[in-house]
Amino acid sequence: MIIIFSEAFDMSTDEVCDWLAYYGEPFVRINGNDFSDESFSYSLVYENGKPEVYFNMKGKTIHHTDISYVWFRRDEMVSEPKSFRNITDRKLRNKVSEHALRELTRTKDYFYATMLHLPHLGNHLKKEVNKFTALFCAAKNGLKIPETILSNDQAQQQAFLDSHASIIKSIKDTDFFTTGTDVTFISYTATVDKDEVGKNVFPNLIQQKIDKEVEIRIFFAKGKCYPMAIFSQLDSKTSVDFRRYNYKKPNRYVPYKLPLHIETALIKTMQELDLDTGSIDLIKATDGSFYFLEVNPVGQFGMTSKPCNYYIEKDIAQLLTLK
Amino acid sequence: MKTFFKLFACCIPVRGYSRSVIYDVQRNAFEYIPNVFFELLQECRQLSKEEMQQHYSAEDFEGILKFLDYLAEHEYGFWTRCPEEFPDLDLQWDYPGNISNAILEYHTGQSNYNLEQVLNDLAQLGCRYVQLRIFGEGSLQLLESIATMTAGSAIKVMDIMMPYWQSLDWESIFALMRQHHRIIPFSVYDYPQDCLYPEQIKDDNFLSSRVNITTESFAAGNVKEESKEANFTVNTDFFCEAVTYNTGLNRKVCIDITGAIKNHISHEAVFGNASVDGLSEVVSQLSFQAKWKINNDKIERCKDCEYRFMCMDNSDIEYREDGIYKKQDCGYNPYTQTWDAQKTAAIL
Numbered sequence: 001m002i003i004i005f006s007e008a009f010d011m012s013t014d015e016v017c018d019w020l021a022y023y024g025e026p027f028v029r030i031n032g033n034d035f036s037d038e039s040f041s042y043s044l045v046y047e048n049g050k051p052e053v054y055f056n057m058k059g060k061t062i063h064h065t066d067i068s069y070v071w072f073r074r075d076e077m078v079s080e081p082k083s084f085r086n087i088t089d090r091k092l093r094n095k096v097s098e099h100a101l102r103e104l105t106r107t108k109d110y111f112y113a114t115m116l117h118l119p120h121l122g123n124h125l126k127k128e129v130n131k132f133t134a135l136f137c138a139a140k141n142g143l144k145i146p147e148t149i150l151s152n153d154q155a156q157q158q159a160f161l162d163s164h165a166s167i168i169k170s171i172k173d174t175d176f177f178t179t180g181t182d183v184t185f186i187s188y189t190a191t192v193d194k195d196e197v198g199k200n201v202f203p204n205l206i207q208q209k210i211d212k213e214v215e216i217r218i219f220f221a222k223g224k225c226y227p228m229a230i231f232s233q234l235d236s237k238t239s240v241d242f243r244r245y246n247y248k249k250p251n252r253y254v255p256y257k258l259p260l261h262i263e264t265a266l267i268k269t270m271q272e273l274d275l276d277t278g279s280i281d282l283i284k285a286t287d288g289s290f291y292f293l294e295v296n297p298v299g300q301f302g303m304t305s306k307p308c309n310y311y312i313e314k315d316i317a318q319l320l321t322l323k
Numbered sequence: 324m325k326t327f328f329k330l331f332a333c334c335i336p337v338r339g340y341s342r343s344v345i346y347d348v349q350r351n352a353f354e355y356i357p358n359v360f361f362e363l364l365q366e367c368r369q370l371s372k373e374e375m376q377q378h379y380s381a382e383d384f385e386g387i388l389k390f391l392d393y394l395a396e397h398e399y400g401f402w403t404r405c406p407e408e409f410p411d412l413d414l415q416w417d418y419p420g421n422i423s424n425a426i427l428e429y430h431t432g433q434s435n436y437n438l439e440q441v442l443n444d445l446a447q448l449g450c451r452y453v454q455l456r457i458f459g460e461g462s463l464q465l466l467e468s469i470a471t472m473t474a475g476s477a478i479k480v481m482d483i484m485m486p487y488w489q490s491l492d493w494e495s496i497f498a499l500m501r502q503h504h505r506i507i508p509f510s511v512y513d514y515p516q517d518c519l520y521p522e523q524i525k526d527d528n529f530l531s532s533r534v535n536i537t538t539e540s541f542a543a544g545n546v547k548e549e550s551k552e553a554n555f556t557v558n559t560d561f562f563c564e565a566v567t568y569n570t571g572l573n574r575k576v577c578i579d580i581t582g583a584i585k586n587h588i589s590h591e592a593v594f595g596n597a598s599v600d601g602l603s604e605v606v607s608q609l610s611f612q613a614k615w616k617i618n619n620d621k622i623e624r625c626k627d628c629e630y631r632f633m634c635m636d637n638s639d640i641e642y643r644e645d646g647i648y649k650k651q652d653c654g655y656n657p658y659t660q661t662w663d664a665q666k667t668a669a670i671l
Contacts, residue, residue: 015419017348018449019419021419022419022420022449211383227580229408229409231331231398234398249398250349254331254332254333254412255410255411256409257409259408288405307333307559308332308412309413309414309415309563310413311415312418314419
């Protein structure tokens with residue numbers, strides 16, 4: 001029995017499930033929010049020094065010894081249990097609800113932690129990697145990284161900008177901001193000039209701007225790399241951040257073959273970061289060198305699989321059926 | 324350092340008898356090129372710009388550069404010093420199911436096969452798309468029972484066509500469609516000229532994309548997905564399937580109103596009857612799948628056509644002494660690059 005921890009709306013999970021059904025492999029998909037749903041029951045029992053895990057989904061009982069593989073695809077936030085709606089005191093309800101969500105979130109984590117003893121792909125206890133840890137690790141393994149500064153000091157930042165043409169990016173992740181009814185702002189990576197740096201207000205993450213030949217996105221799973229080149233520099237709109245999609249004329253996404261020494265360095269980096277899967281961003285500079293930018297442990301792979309015709313969904317289904 | 328011209332992996336040149344086409348499977352478009360430039364693009368896989376300059380006269384080289392720069396400018400390709408880093412698209416094709424799509428004709432008064440059983444079998448086979456063509460009496464009850472049969476099914480899309488019926492009540496149908504998202508689209512044919520068109524469809528995005536109404540009649544047994552320019556499909560999935568399979572027949576099953584199980588409704592060959600035979604057994608027979616791999620590359624005339632990996636055609640296939648032919652030629656002549664208006668019209 002294969003267990004898939006995912007979220008309700010995820011095309012990649014749906015597709016992997018289609019392949020598993022086709023192969024006749026029994027699997028159960030548990031979405032994060034199922035942990036607050038009455039129709040899903042679960043127990044983690046610690047007796048005689050040994051943990052036991054039980055799930056019951058749609059009348060089917062699963063004991064951890066029935067589980068051959070666990071895929072931690074994507075975690076999902078739990079929502080307020082339905083019974084809480086009966087609490088009439090608004091303030092009390094909010095407080096109780098917040099507490100309950102924290103308790104439920106931790107409950108999930110305990111299950112996830114226990115299930116790491118089983119053969120697995122991904123890890124919900126490691127949904128994010130510290131950007132600097134990743135950069136240091138990549139550099140240690142022989143990959144180039146852009147010159148970087150994280151600072152709230154105006155003078156330091158200006159000195160950095162004096163010596164490097166630079167970009168500014170989010171410190172943790174991108175976000176959407178909506179004002180009024182229909183205006184949305186997205187925080188994306190952009191070029192930055194010296195006169196744009198404010199006086200000791202909020203920290204900025206600034207990196208040397210690399211003149212790129214191509215951007216490279218690599219989906220990685222269990223030692224295998226699926227690299228894709230993104231020709232974002234052809235379009236001025238996407239040349240700094242390809243997420244500023246040009247819907248009329250999408251960037252060229254094509255299969256890519258990494259030079260062996262780069263692939264080896266990436267595999268070592270992932271090993272040292274203790275990641276068995278993730279999406280890695282690289283830049284190939286116009287001078288031919290490769291720069292490591294970052295890694296996302298729960299990155300999407302559909303956007304790599306489809307344009308490159310890699311059938312990653314099928315490969316993952318086969319990976320999960322390994323005994 | 325040598326410079327090479329590379330087409331993007333998603334821009335694939337296909338040679339026809341009298342001209343070639345670059346399929347842009349990512350942007351769903353195509354562009355004609357003369358065959359001599361198809362040959363040139365093959366040469367570019369081996370020869371660098373510098374080598375071509377030596378190889379060709381100054382005048383020819385200038386023309387070549389003009390063409391390649393045109394392709395680069397229109398983002399079909401690029402110049403690179405590292406061609407080995409940009410592999411071709413892997414043209415593999417697969418589908419998680421033995422059947423991917425089905426057409427069922429069902430006559431409420433005459434068909435003897437068990438519709439529910441067939442729909443369950445299709446779901447088991449991995450079929451995600453079913454077109455159900457109802458003949459005889461349409462009714463809300465029938466629509467409701469189809470919705471119940473497929474609730475929770477692996478079938479993702481139920482494309483249902485029904486004849487108009489006297490007591491047709493749109494409100495109940497809309498309510499049902501809002502509950503069962505699999506029904507898409509729901510089409511009513513034989514709609515009376517004087518009957519009121521339900522106004523609420525127009526302002527409703529959900530309904531307007533899901534409801535079709537036509538005053539035209541619709542006959543069983545004689546529907547063919549015609550090949551004409553408007554039906555061309557240029558994308559990765561279709562291209563890769565077409566390179567190995569017959570896109571009009573591969574992983575398809577059809578059942579006509581008598582229950583006859585066929586490759587396509589318009590074909591004569593019958594492989595079993597849904598009222599007595601198990602669908603899974605029938606479609607797994609080698610004879611049932613024999614035409615799945617007869618793609619356009621193996622068919623006379625089609626194999627010379629520059630559109631062969633973008634056209635969808637359900638025509639039956641004939642094995643003659645001198646080769647394999649389509650029973651029904653399409654209206655396009657790849658030798659003269661002309662469309663035969665009469666033939667195209669006959670198909671329509």
